[in-house]
Amino acid sequence: MSALTSLARALAVRAEAAQPITTVRHVHLADRPLVFIPLTLAGEANAPLAAMLGDSVEAPRLLIVPQPRNRDQRFEFAAELGRILVSYVDSFARRQEEIRGKRRFTDAPQILVPNPGGIAFLRLFGRSTRLRRIWGEYAVKPIVPTLGKWLTFFAERAEHPGSSLTLAMTSTLSAHWATGQSAVEDANLAALMAWFTDDPFEAARDAEDAAIWPPAGPTTDPTFDAAALMPAINRYAKTDADPIARQQALEHLRAVLQGQLDPTWQLMWRGIDLLRTVEPGATVVERWADDRDVYTNYVEYLQTGTALPQARRDSAVAAARRLNRLERAQSLYDAQRALDDPLVMAEFRLAGEAFAGEVVAADPTRLDATGPRRKLRPHVTVRTTDPFKLPVGTELQSPTRRAQTARIVSIDGSDIVLELTGGMGRALTPTPGSVPELAERVTYSTVSTAFQPGGNFPQAEDTPWTHGGPPPPPEPTEEDAVEAWS
Template identity: 80%
Template sequence: MSSLTSLARALAVRDERAQPIATVRHFFVSERPLVLIPLAMAGEANAPLAAMVGSAPDQPRLLIVPQPRNRDQRFQFAASLGAIVRSYVDSFARRQEDVRGRRRFTDAPQLLVPNPGGIDFVRLFGRSTRLRRTWGEYAVKPEVPTLGKWLTFFAERAEHPGSSLMLAMTSALSMHWATGQSAVEDANLAALMAWFGAKPFEAALEAEDPERWPPAGPATDPTFDAATLAPAIERYSKTDADSIARQMAFERLAVVLRTQLEPTWQLMWRALDLLRQLPAGMSVVERWADDRDTFTNYVTYLETGGGLPQPRRDSAVAAASRLSRLERAQAKFDAQRALDDPLVMAEFRLAGEAFAGTVVAADPNRLDASGPRRKLRPHVTVRTADPLRLPVGTDLASPIRRSQTARIVSIEDSDIVLELTGGMGKTLTPAPGSVPDLGEHVTYSTVSARFQPSSNFPAVEDTPWTHGGPPAPHEPTEEDALEAWS
């Protein structure tokens, strides 16, 4: 936890209200996201129990598995969910735009779950369904492996820093607001949302009552399991198939599960409204464009690349390459957040890696004639009260002029002289606004979101023996259909 977040938590307790720790929204919010609230059967390895899903607050769809230990019912649930997800995803794969000679979709789907546990459920459920076969002894409906491929796609993008294709609502809210409770309590969506209303202490206490605010899944409340769910499932199991009694037992079970999901459903859309009230950060557009590129590439792969599911395990080269991508994405996301948001940048100022101040002197037309030809190298002097732990010669960047580099020339007391390079045009006269004016408030830091080249990894066929050597080509086997549900 950062120093400013700690302070914000203390202020939240004092003011009895969640405190902003961001001035802009750092994620894209779709106009039509798909909200998914999954429930899993206690004591079973990620066996689905129910889900409430939909893309409109007044149109939730409830899917249930009346007997989660029944394989056929589990896959019927997967097929029903697959049809919903496929229809939703396909609705975004229609309109395209031309970007630098290539085509991409103008929009992309967005999957929202209540908490990180929902992401784990999606990841495991995708793993357990994407390798299923639509023929043979353990055949399933075509919607099942299709669902698995898309759920795996969303879960993998959820691990990608800055991606908005799949978000956990508690994590998204906690990135923008601080409450007066612990991070563990913030993982409870009802308790977290309590800090956005009146009397948060009482509301947060009520949120801990599973009867008034059932858990947001995928785990259910043990008391509910023993007192309500287990008898309802047993009543269903004891009835004869295709009987009126079974239909009544099914409807009663559906009512029981709906009471567990509807409160979270309402909270998800309220939380979504809170996020929409924040203006999007400058870099959100760029990251969402990257998401749309990824979505376009995956749709193209499914349509033209044979549609093979993601492998059960990555090869050594693929795993190393993926880890490198995630590390670079995390560094870029952290930098973009700081450049977009003064509150995030304040952490760097506290650490002495950035400073803000007022321009007290400027020589915008200064030329450097030390080389074979003259170059425009303006000098500006910034007076700051921030602690600075950067030496002379350090290259800095400004959130306002991101294509420009400022190098520290000298430091005297609270005055810092900077030499500017780039972002001023191609002539020896700086373009209007490209050099800070006298009296302008500016911020400079070591934070940079510039492109970082990827690491060089060997080709898959050149995998060294220390990492298992070249992997054998994937061949479908009988074991693919026998994979455990988890």
Template identity: 55%
Template sequence: MSTLRALAAAQAVAAGVAQPVATVRHLHLSTRPLVLVPLALAGEVNAPLAAIVGSAPGEGRLLIVPQPRNRDQRLAFVAELAEVVLPYVQGHRTATEAVSVDRGRDVRLRYLDAPQVLVPNPAGVTFLRLLGRATRFRRVDGEHPVPPTVPLLGRWLTFLAERAEHPGSSTLVAMTQALTLHWATGQSAVEDLHLPALLGWIAPPAGLTGAEAAARAEDPTICPPAGPATDPEFDNRLLAPAIEAYAAAGDDAGARVEAYAELERLLRDQLTPTWELMWRGVGLLRALPPGARVASRWDGDRDAFTAHAEHVDGGGAPQPRRDGAVGAAARLHRLERAATSYAVQRAYDDPLVMAEYRLTGEAFVGEVVLADPTRVDDSGRRPVLRPRIQLLTTDAVLVPVGASLFSPARPGQKARVVFVTPAGDGKTEVVLELSGGMGRGLTATPGSVPEVGQRLCYTSLSEAYVPGGTFPAVEETPWTHGGPPAAASADHTSGRDELSGEEWA
């Protein structure tokens, strides 16, 4: 936990309500997201029990599995889920836009929007990842065929789960993570994974403090778990007898209908509170203005969505069960670059996030007390415009002389540290030499050089493009990393479900 977040948590305890740790929203929020609340059967590996899914508060569709241990019923559940998810995904494959590439020498098409799925917590993301892995290789012919929508849904769920690992992506979002990105509560990080308790801190009911609302949310009879795990007391006292009653109905149509209705009622009662909390969370997030760089990250999600849709349309193979050595290294490299970029963008968008870097000395805020906008450096082969400014700051300045700094207010301009001088009374004078973003001549364009009296933030964090690493071709994988994956195709089409040990067909 960072220093400022720890302070915010202490303030939350004192105030009795969660404290904001962001001034803007750091994720994209669709105008019509798809909310999905899953439940899984306890004691089984990712066996779906029920789900409520829909793209509007009044449009939730309840799907249940009367006997989760029955493979056919589980696949029927997936087929029903596909009837909701796939049309939602397809609905974003309409209008496209042209995007220039290769410095304008070529163009490519990109969908104007992409799907966004919201689940209650990270365990919901894991549930969808495992469900996708267990279904994307199912066969639509031969023995035990499944509807074509089942493996197709598996591929899209895998795509969403992979994007969820990408820092800054908004295609598959866990609500608890989205909320804790913007608010700090007075409870632990583990307790923040409980959506009812988290929302109790952020928006407690009238007459209750956040701690009281969170304590009330711990009662599963008032606030059922947000899934996919269920409450053990509910499992033993209500769910197990209802499943047994359905199984015992046998061929008695009337008894089966009655038992199914009871199961449906029980599971709806378990899911509806979380469904309502999810939409409350959406409302809280929507009330925050989006950060300036959220749109560019959503462009990356739209690029990924377009590429995957084209891959599926072109008859491409499902995502491999395991990445090869080169693919795994390249993927890790992409995620690390994305994480670095996401951290910088959040800091540039949000002064509360930047304050963390001010505490560590990686950024400071100061007032411009002197400015020389006409200074020209003629020590080189040709004279160049190099204005200098002097700032006075009370922040700790730990950057060395000669370091390159950047200002979120002037991202296209670089500042080189010339002098750092203590000025007494806890203040520091910093002299910066500016380059870039001032025009091409020896006279700076109006407004391009900070003026005396302006208050600016400078940081060592940079948004500059960093080229990706280079990796060997798959067929050139060195023997130290397993050699060429000759058996990869067999791994893709293996006929056994690793989750349950069942034969796919």
């Protein structure tokens, strides 16, 4: 937890309300997100129990598995879930635009789950379904492996820093507001949302009562399991010979599960409305464009008709490349957030990696004549009261002039002289506004969004023996059809 977040938590207690820790929203929020709330059976390996999903608060769809240990019923659930989710995903693959000679879809799907446990469900359920066969023994409906591929796609994008294709509501809200409770308590969606009510302390106490606010999943409350769920499942299991009693038992089970999911459904849409009140940051649109590129590429890959499911596990080279991509994406995302948001930048200022101050001197038309031709190299002097640790020669960037580089020329107490390069036009006279003016408040930091080249990795067929040698080609096996649900 950062120093500013700790302060915001203390202020939240005093004010009895959640405190913003950002000035802008750092995620994209789709016009038509798909809210997905899964439930699993306790004591089973990711056995689906129920799910509520939909792209409208007025029209949730409830899917249940009356007997979660029944393999056929679990795959019926997977098929129905696949029809809904794949239909939603495909609805965005219609309109395209051309950007720099490449076509991509104008929009993309977005899945919102209550918490990181929901993302784990996507990952595990995707692994359980994407490798299934649609012929032979243990055959499933064709929609099931397609569902598995898409669930795995969304789970993998959730790990990509800055991506908004898959979001956990508790994590997203906690990244934008601080409450007066611990991070563990913030993981409870009802307890987190309590801090946006008139009486957060009372609401947070209510959130601890599973009878008032059931868990947001994917696991259920043990008291509910013993008192309501298992009796309802057992009642259904004992009605094989009586169709009327079976239907009544099914309706009772649906009502029991709907009572567990409805409160979370309402909380999810309240969270969406809350996020919509915050304007997105400048680079959000750029990251969403990357998400649309990734979505477009995967749709086109699936349309080839020969698309293989994602591997059960990455090869050594694939894992190294993936880790390198995630590290570079995290670095870029951190930089973009700081440049978009003064509150995020404040953390860098406290660490001595950035400073803010007032321009006390400026030479906007200064020329550097040391080379074969003269170059425009203005000098500005910034006076700051921030803790400062950067040495002479450090290159900096300003959130308000991102195309420009500033290099520290000298330091005299609290006065820092900077030499500016770029972002001023091609003439020897800077364009208006491109050089900071006297008395202007400016911020500079080591944060940079400069391109970072990827690592140099061998081809998969050149994997060294120290890492297992070249991986075998992906081929379906008998094991795929009977893979455990975990």
